[in-house]
Amino acid sequence: MDIPFNKPFLTGKEIVYIKQVLSTGKFSGDGVYTAKCHEFFEKDYGFKKVLLTTSCTDALEMAAILLDIKEGDEVIAPSFTFVSTVNAFVLRGAKIVFADSNLENPNIDPENLESLITSKTKVIVPVHYAGIACDMDRIMALANKYNLYVVEDAALAIDSYYKNQRLGSIGHLAAFSFHETKNIISGEGGMLVINDERFIKRAEIIREKGTNRSAFYRGEVNKYGWMDIGSSFLPSEITAAFLYSQLDGLENIQKKRKHIWRKYMEGLEELEASGVVRLPVIPDYATNNANIFYMICKSLQQRTDLMKVLAENGIASAFHYLSLHKSPYYDSKHGGRELTMADNYANCLLRLPLYYELTDIQISRIVAVIKVFFKS
Numbered sequence: 001m002d003i004p005f006n007k008p009f010l011t012g013k014e015i016v017y018i019k020q021v022l023s024t025g026k027f028s029g030d031g032v033y034t035a036k037c038h039e040f041f042e043k044d045y046g047f048k049k050v051l052l053t054t055s056c057t058d059a060l061e062m063a064a065i066l067l068d069i070k071e072g073d074e075v076i077a078p079s080f081t082f083v084s085t086v087n088a089f090v091l092r093g094a095k096i097v098f099a100d101s102n103l104e105n106p107n108i109d110p111e112n113l114e115s116l117i118t119s120k121t122k123v124i125v126p127v128h129y130a131g132i133a134c135d136m137d138r139i140m141a142l143a144n145k146y147n148l149y150v151v152e153d154a155a156l157a158i159d160s161y162y163k164n165q166r167l168g169s170i171g172h173l174a175a176f177s178f179h180e181t182k183n184i185i186s187g188e189g190g191m192l193v194i195n196d197e198r199f200i201k202r203a204e205i206i207r208e209k210g211t212n213r214s215a216f217y218r219g220e221v222n223k224y225g226w227m228d229i230g231s232s233f234l235p236s237e238i239t240a241a242f243l244y245s246q247l248d249g250l251e252n253i254q255k256k257r258k259h260i261w262r263k264y265m266e267g268l269e270e271l272e273a274s275g276v277v278r279l280p281v282i283p284d285y286a287t288n289n290a291n292i293f294y295m296i297c298k299s300l301q302q303r304t305d306l307m308k309v310l311a312e313n314g315i316a317s318a319f320h321y322l323s324l325h326k327s328p329y330y331d332s333k334h335g336g337r338e339l340t341m342a343d344n345y346a347n348c349l350l351r352l353p354l355y356y357e358l359t360d361i362q363i364s365r366i367v368a369v370i371k372v373f374f375k376s
């Protein structure tokens with residue numbers, strides 16, 4: 001493939017900051033670069049409290065511990081998502097009640113959510129697919145009505161908004177990913193955002209193996225000990241330094257990604273107008289952070305054929321999540337309820353290459369191959 005699906009972007013400062021970490025002799029977590037990243041997200045971004053984690057998966061696992069998820073609790077989440085969204089809660093014994101996706105985009109459909117709520121429901125986990133906001137007012141209203149928690153899976157949602165509110169700032173908790181496939185990266189990496197301050201103190205303890213080492217480092221206690229359950233959820237300073245270099249480049253990265261996204265949109269609009277494919281729909285309340293450019297084919301067969309033609313032309317493309325309610329692990333637990341939109345996105349959604357170094361000429365080539373495919 002001469003056009004890969006993804007190519008992780010380096011700002012060039014990674015090596016500079018990492019060298020600096022290596023020269024200090026302090027490599028473990030919660031050093032200078034972790035503090036710099038925290039400050040960026042709390043001061044510039046305006047999140048109430050953030051904690052870097054080793055992955056978004058870990059941030060979600062912290063959320064499940066923080067919310068005291070226990071055997072028999074129910075968690076509502078979309079079926080069309082990454083396994084970590086729900087596995088984090090299953091680890092604590094939760095039953096997942098899968099919700100279907102919208103007709104207009106793959107996000108959780110708020111229309112049928114209320115019917116899934118029972119006396120055992122504890123959490124709703126909206127996933128902002130492709131960085132495009134879920135209908136958060138409706139989700140938060142339901143959460144308030146039934147006294148539920150909301151954990152935003154904002155893995156893909158850096159730099160995106162719902163009605164002027166940053167994604168990740170709306171639910172009680174939110175989880176971001178800096179995996180190398182996301183807009184900004186640190187290899188593996190993630191972040192827990194704590195919007196409900198009742199959770200701040202305990203989150204620090206859970207992240208530090210169940211100890212109050214964070215308070216000890218701040219000089220608030222004169223020794224630290226085992227306070228609660230927890231695990232090792234904090235990343236090393238090397239990871240934090242990598243991430244900080246990306247935060248420096250965030251504006252520039254986003255400008256380029258949005259340019260690429262618009263080029264695809266312009267190039268493929270006429271195919272959409274003629275009813276051949278569907279392109280992403282950004283609801284009025286949402287912004288676009290150019291995390292993914294996707295198109296929706298008419299059928300699994302059509303998508304398979306198109307992927308083959310793209311590959312023959314040296315262009316990599318990718319489908320996305322397979323419905324979790326039909327996964328080998330959960331199928332027998334799900335109970336057979338049909339989720340037709342989730343299956344439809346699993347079968348028909350196709351993602352095109354989107355990375356910083358993708359050129360206008362390459363985009364034109366990709367668009368041309370797609371147009372020829374649909375003419376034949």
Ligand SMILES: *Cc1c(COP(=O)(O)O)cnc(C)c1O
Nearest residue numbers: 055056057082084155177179190
């Ligand atoms: C990538 C992703 C995750 C997991 O992120 P990691 O940092 O790899 O753990 C979770 N949820 C969604 C929606 C994702 O796309």
